[in-house]
Amino acid sequence: MRLRRGKAFFDSAARICRGMMRPEIYRMIYERACESADFDILELGAAGGAATVAAACGLVDSHKKSVLYTVEKGDGENSSRERLGNREQNLRTLNRNLKIFSCSEKVSVIDSRVAEASGKMPAGLKFSMLIIDADGLINRDFELFYNSCIPGADIIIDDYSEVKDFGSRSVNCPLGKKYTTFRLVNYFIGKGLIRRESLSGDTIFCRKPTEIAGPAQFDETEISSVMEDIKTEREESAGI
């Protein structure tokens, strides 16, 4: 497929939307959205909408009928938006950015925390792409939405890095969002629920194996033990 958007488009999406990833990553998201099956896309953590714009423009350019649902809480703990304005201002900025890039018709902004988002979206949605960049709680994201992803769906997760943040004040991610993401994504790769395709910077591009057609079960004991390990690492590093 010949892609319609060049480097300048992704540079300006990253700049205007104050994107937190490199323009090259937005191009990769766009390409995958162009090539994906015609099912909806779900994004968790839109911020200013740079990845939202990339994926939604992929849907537009490949003439799909599907839309993109993006979940964004707009403020509070783990929000990169907090320093930019209050919740209303940040959500207004997101909607304005979608208009600037002429893709607002393709995007439904779910003004919510991830945990409550399902109740605000139509029931029974199926996703060909899941973009995760909220707060590192990949286990929650998977438990809520993995089974709504079609076999072969793209699963793109940002902030996958072994770097530990010893200054993290997050109770849920005591060594920071990146390390929590790294550990949980590795756990899910190990369980065979996702297959790693490539890593670009801290963004990991994975796919749900096509063989997984039925609902996956999540083992709470194993997931809690990954989270406990992270907590123990932090406590040991602090000499507790």
Ligand SMILES: C[S@@+](CC[C@H](N)C(=O)[O-])C[C@H]1O[C@@H](n2cnc3c(N)ncnc32)[C@H](O)[C@@H]1O
């Ligand atoms: C790292 S930013 C996303 C950056 C964006 N992907 C980009 O390309 O620029 C994370 C966003 O997730 C949102 N967020 C964090 N935790 C959330 C949660 N539990 N529910 C909904 N949104 C959340 C934050 O408000 C923030 O805007």
